[in-house]
């Protein structure tokens with residue numbers, strides 16, 4: 192049933208119905224799940240929650256925004272307290288159209304003058320609207336609605352302003368004739384006399400609505416017997432929230448502690464439940480790409496980095512601080528940014544100094560007498576499925592990793608074509624590729640032809656940066672190659688160029704991604720200084 196039909200049905204159910212105040216999406220949701228069949232979007236409460244007075248200080252579009260959040264959060268109908276309609280008939284009829292668009296089922300307007308004042312503030316001094324002008328406003332609103340079930344409730348303020356039953360009845364008849372779907376009979380008396388007298392004289396000509404804020408001790412059976420259709424509990428969520436907030440805030444302020452508060456307030460989990468956070472998690476599983484979540488990273492961080500002197504006396508170079516965080520953490524951060532959760536770090540030198548959250552550590556305790564492949568061999572059991580292997584002393588821009596990951600080839604490496612500008616020192620994994628790097632776009636794959644520190648310079652097309660991505664098949668090839676090379680007497684001296692040469696000799700294809708800079712390795716103090724601003 193549409194919300195408008197639901198509200199109309201409440202007015203005509205033939206028994207006494209109740210709706211409850213809410214002033215934002217959260218309170219609306221609470222009203223709904225408690226079992227109420229409708230919501231009173233109170234002007235007093237909405238303005239109070241916004242920190243302003245109930246004098247049309249919040250503009251009508253600001254109220255509309257609040258109502259939209261309330262309507263989005265719930266499936267039961269909302270009756271908006273539309274004050275005096277925010278202007279003349281023209282403003283009021285536009286309000287109706289906007290409310291329909293925002294999922295509000297009904298609106299109530301009162302026969303006072305814009306800007307209005309709350310009925311319980313100096314009521315007797317409040318001027319009433321001209322009856323005919325107000326009737327015209329109601330007619331314009333009824334004419335403006337697109338949905339035939341949208342309801343306009345006319346609220347009579349004559350009792351509030353000090354008038355008697357006759358004036359009330361005169362106005363009530365005019366508003367009913369103008370098309371009002373129901374009349375709200377407001378009274379600020381401590382007893383229900385006025386509303387009961389009106390109900391009796393009215394004789395059920397159209398549904399009546401009451402707001403027993405002041406005559407709150409009246410049993411609802413009295414309204415039932417008087418033939419009232421709808422009771423509005425008008426502001427009690429707002430008032431309850433004020434009391435709760437004042438108590439909690441005062442306690443925390445005075446005690447500088449949460450101990451006396453924690454189990455008296457809703458849990459954070461309860462907020463998530465009310466916000467329907469579970470639905471978002473399910474939706475994320477359904478709609479977000481799961482890319483790379485099953486990919487693992489193996490980071491080789493066993494070496495000391497003796498060229499760095501004092502800096503790596505007590506900790507390995509992977510733990511050197513780069514711009515305030517250890518190099519290793521930066522590296523892991525890049526993997527995590529690409530949704531790689533499963534990270535294995537091979538430690539060796541000063542292994543107790545190597546720490547990182549949520550990673551699996553593997554130790555190469557013979558780091559002093561072994562080289563790269565021995566460290567990789569220690570992590571052999573993790574060489575399964577999609578794996579990225581990285582040196583632990585490099586930093587690179589995220590796109591480099593992202594491009595490797597997006598490439599379905601079994602083994603893909605990143606090669607810097609700008610090796611000459613870098614003037615690399617120490618052991619460098621120079622590579623010869625199937626063709627040299629060019630700025631011209633080509634769809635042809637570039638493949639690895641040779642790798643080694645001693646390649647003749649005229650054969651060098653670039654430098655491997657220490658980052659390789661393997662598919663499940665690729666990691667099997669790498670794992671088998673490491674096992675095979677492990678049989679060699681000189682295995683402890685072997686490095687990645689030996690591995691790639693072995694793979695090439697086996698006929699395994701190694702694809703090359705050319706890059707031009709955007710990475711660095713930390714081999715000496717100059718590198719370290721440069722890395723700070725990377």
Ligand code: SPV
Pocket residue numbers: 233234235236272309310311402404425426
């Ligand atoms: C409101 O809740 O804003 C009302 C009802 O208009 S009352 O404050 O009782 O006038």
Ligand code: MG
Pocket residue numbers: 233234235272274
């Ligand atoms: Mg109000």
